[in-house]
Amino acid sequence: MLSRTAESLYWLARYVERAEYLARTIDATLRVTALPAAYIGKTNEWDSALLTAGVAASFYQTYEEANEHNVVDYLSFSANNPSSIRNCIESARLNSRSVRTALTSEMWDTINSAWIDLQAVWSKGTSTREDLAKFLRFVQETSLRFDGSAYRTMLRNDAYWFSRLGLHLERADNTARILDVKYHVLLPEEEHVGGPLDFYQWSSILRSVSALTAYHWVYRETLKPWLVADLLILNSTLPRSLASCYDNLTRNLDQIGVAYGRQGPAQRHARGIRNRLEHSNMNDIFQHGVHEFIQEFITDNSRLGEIITKQYLI
Amino acid sequence: MAVAFDEMNIPGGELRPAYEELARWLKETPPEALEYRRQEAELLFRRIGITFAVYGEAESTERLIPFDVIPRIMSGKEWTLLEKGLKQRVRALNMFLRDIYHGRDILRAEIVPDDLIFQNPVFRPEMNGQQVPHDVYVHIAGIDIVRVDANDFIVLEDNARTPSGVSYMLENREIMMRLFPDLFARHRVAPVERYPDELLSALRSVAPQSTSGEPTVALLTPGVYNSAYYEHSFLADKLGIELVEGSDLIVKNNEVFMRTTEGLKRVDVIYRRVDDDFLDPLTFRPDSVLGVPGLMSAYAAGNITLANAVGTGIADDKAIYSYMPDIVRFYLGEEPILKNVPTWRCREPKDLAYVLDNLGELVVKEVHGSGGYGMLIGPAATKATIEAFREKLKREPEGFIAQPTLALSTCPTCTASGLAPRHVDLRPFVLTGSKGTTVVPGGLTRVALKEGSLVVNSSQGGGTKDTWILDE
Numbered sequence: 001m002l003s004r005t006a007e008s009l010y011w012l013a014r015y016v017e018r019a020e021y022l023a024r025t026i027d028a029t030l031r032v033t034a035l036p037a038a039y040i041g042k043t044n045e046w047d048s049a050l051l052t053a054g055v056a057a058s059f060y061q062t063y064e065e066a067n068e069h070n071v072v073d074y075l076s077f078s079a080n081n082p083s084s085i086r087n088c089i090e091s092a093r094l095n096s097r098s099v100r101t102a103l104t105s106e107m108w109d110t111i112n113s114a115w116i117d118l119q120a121v122w123s124k125g126t127s128t129r130e131d132l133a134k135f136l137r138f139v140q141e142t143s144l145r146f147d148g149s150a151y152r153t154m155l156r157n158d159a160y161w162f163s164r165l166g167l168h169l170e171r172a173d174n175t176a177r178i179l180d181v182k183y184h185v186l187l188p189e190e191e192h193v194g195g196p197l198d199f200y201q202w203s204s205i206l207r208s209v210s211a212l213t214a215y216h217w218v219y220r221e222t223l224k225p226w227l228v229a230d231l232l233i234l235n236s237t238l239p240r241s242l243a244s245c246y247d248n249l250t251r252n253l254d255q256i257g258v259a260y261g262r263q264g265p266a267q268r269h270a271r272g273i274r275n276r277l278e279h280s281n282m283n284d285i286f287q288h289g290v291h292e293f294i295q296e297f298i299t300d301n302s303r304l305g306e307i308i309t310k311q312y313l314i
Numbered sequence: 315m316a317v318a319f320d321e322m323n324i325p326g327g328e329l330r331p332a333y334e335e336l337a338r339w340l341k342e343t344p345p346e347a348l349e350y351r352r353q354e355a356e357l358l359f360r361r362i363g364i365t366f367a368v369y370g371e372a373e374s375t376e377r378l379i380p381f382d383v384i385p386r387i388m389s390g391k392e393w394t395l396l397e398k399g400l401k402q403r404v405r406a407l408n409m410f411l412r413d414i415y416h417g418r419d420i421l422r423a424e425i426v427p428d429d430l431i432f433q434n435p436v437f438r439p440e441m442n443g444q445q446v447p448h449d450v451y452v453h454i455a456g457i458d459i460v461r462v463d464a465n466d467f468i469v470l471e472d473n474a475r476t477p478s479g480v481s482y483m484l485e486n487r488e489i490m491m492r493l494f495p496d497l498f499a500r501h502r503v504a505p506v507e508r509y510p511d512e513l514l515s516a517l518r519s520v521a522p523q524s525t526s527g528e529p530t531v532a533l534l535t536p537g538v539y540n541s542a543y544y545e546h547s548f549l550a551d552k553l554g555i556e557l558v559e560g561s562d563l564i565v566k567n568n569e570v571f572m573r574t575t576e577g578l579k580r581v582d583v584i585y586r587r588v589d590d591d592f593l594d595p596l597t598f599r600p601d602s603v604l605g606v607p608g609l610m611s612a613y614a615a616g617n618i619t620l621a622n623a624v625g626t627g628i629a630d631d632k633a634i635y636s637y638m639p640d641i642v643r644f645y646l647g648e649e650p651i652l653k654n655v656p657t658w659r660c661r662e663p664k665d666l667a668y669v670l671d672n673l674g675e676l677v678v679k680e681v682h683g684s685g686g687y688g689m690l691i692g693p694a695a696t697k698a699t700i701e702a703f704r705e706k707l708k709r710e711p712e713g714f715i716a717q718p719t720l721a722l723s724t725c726p727t728c729t730a731s732g733l734a735p736r737h738v739d740l741r742p743f744v745l746t747g748s749k750g751t752t753v754v755p756g757g758l759t760r761v762a763l764k765e766g767s768l769v770v771n772s773s774q775g776g777g778t779k780d781t782w783i784l785d786e
Contacts, residue, residue, distance in 0.1 A: 001556075001574055001575050002556050002558060002562050002572060002573065002574055002575075003562070003573045003574060003575055004559065004561070004562050004573075005556075006575045094538065097363070097538050097543070097547070098537075098538050100363075100547040100548075100551065101547055101550045101551040101556075101557050105362075108363065109361060112361060112363050113361065116360065116361075158575060162575070256575075260575070260576050312575045313575075314573075
């Protein structure tokens, strides 16, 4: 297939995934900040929402204070924020238009309808909490519909695999970023036994990757920070864990390699990351330093993006 | 202006036979039901994303072309005549182009004046002596047809470069069949859906000799910001070919390749929707980023077929248009089946004098204009506009032609105050490959939605209709 087509499919999936992740982040932050201050401590949750979205620096060029109004506006609707939800959907549609021939009509319809709704219903942003909740649900549903129609209607060929690569690379990045910002509340040596403060922090993390219920099914335990870390990093049964993302990335890259009859640096690099995840346990990671581990992962993950681009997309 | 010929109603209250069943159906269908389906149709168009861009409008860069749900109907007999005329005309266009870029018999015979060719900016000297496979230059032609009475079909304009609109022919039919199955059940409408197949086989049939195996065909688009981008993606999809932009292609050793995820892949035929000027920055406009550097040398080497060929503009030029009846006679030795609109060539002093004296009744067009821009419709223009135009004409008479204002035929159309007659034209699409010329029964009917308006261009408030050819 055309390199440009593959590139658009890859970015299309990334933008949709990113939009959903931002919606989940806002949702989780709203919940935490609704609690009395005694439960969440002194951290500014809106500030960490900006950090997990990776847009804190650009935010402060426009705004003075990270409060609900400003951050929700910046993450959701701002035209100045290249990865606001609005811009993600705009970019997703632009990419869809340029690769319409590679999309199924269901996928196109999902993105195009979302784009139409964005203008028809959400052009002025949201004015109330109810509105905002509706908007966040709309974004999550768009992503679910897109993902579902890709899964159910696309031919299993390179178009599908490149789109999956975009999705899993973005997802791994998002999960890693939450861990990067919140790693300090996951450290076991801080001698808390699950006080109310951290409990809400942990559940907020899980919520933003839609893993709160999953946690209980997997561990059948109360929330424990190292288990939260284990779930998000190493547990390959959780779709948003780093391990699961890399299972998928290696599988999709291998399928491309088989179809094209040739492997390359992308396959090798992805396999390397996957092996490392597979042979790690939380003890080692904590000893090595969670923060270092995560930062290394984020670098490796974006390196994979560059390698894929060089090998296939240009 | 005379009362226009109505394609449904005969003055005195009778109906033309092709419309009888439609009239019965309309009588049985309550206006609300019609209105409801009209809204449904609009919703479908928007959801599918059948939009076009209007240049120079900051707002609403994507617009819908209004769709009128009342079909325009033609009898099989009428179509047979039209089809014959279209094939004749396109055969002549192709022979004319072959001649202009080779022997130039028609110039020697003094049928067409030399300077009209050689001083014409759309004449491409690069094409002199260039062989094109099977001598086909115009693979896809859109011939704009109007009617003024029950007997004749008149050619308003030949489009031999990159005619657009065929996606509307196909999508209008899809939507009509979805929304009006009951109406279809009462008619035998000739299908249009084989157009993509016929286009693909025409394109494959003209692959260069150096092709090995099955020819690879690609559609070259200027990109998502082009006004016809939807159509480009639609056609690429229906044909199952890659939709490429200039940056996806690269020329190596005079062969054209596309960049794919598996490396470079040779392309044999390019259905290009990019104008000549932008095709190759090394040959034409150096500032073009839409084209492919070196494409013309690959073309000259005979390793790529471009459809349509380079330089076809010389055949659909409005100045050449007035010579078309003679061109048909010259190459085919036949009388033209399709009529021309009587045309005054402002380059000729006698004609110019007449035009200047009668500006208020004439339509004056720029020789190189298109899309309905830069034209004067005398009867609808203000005094000041006419005077301004008079100055333009005097300054550069060779840039203009003039025609009488035609009373274009009308068809019943949905309006705010119920069904009313509106002026229409028709663009059928004529395909030519190695095995000859075909026309899918139908075309794009454009309708001027404003009462009394004669301008059907989508960029100026025109709409479209589904065009039915009855299979009798």
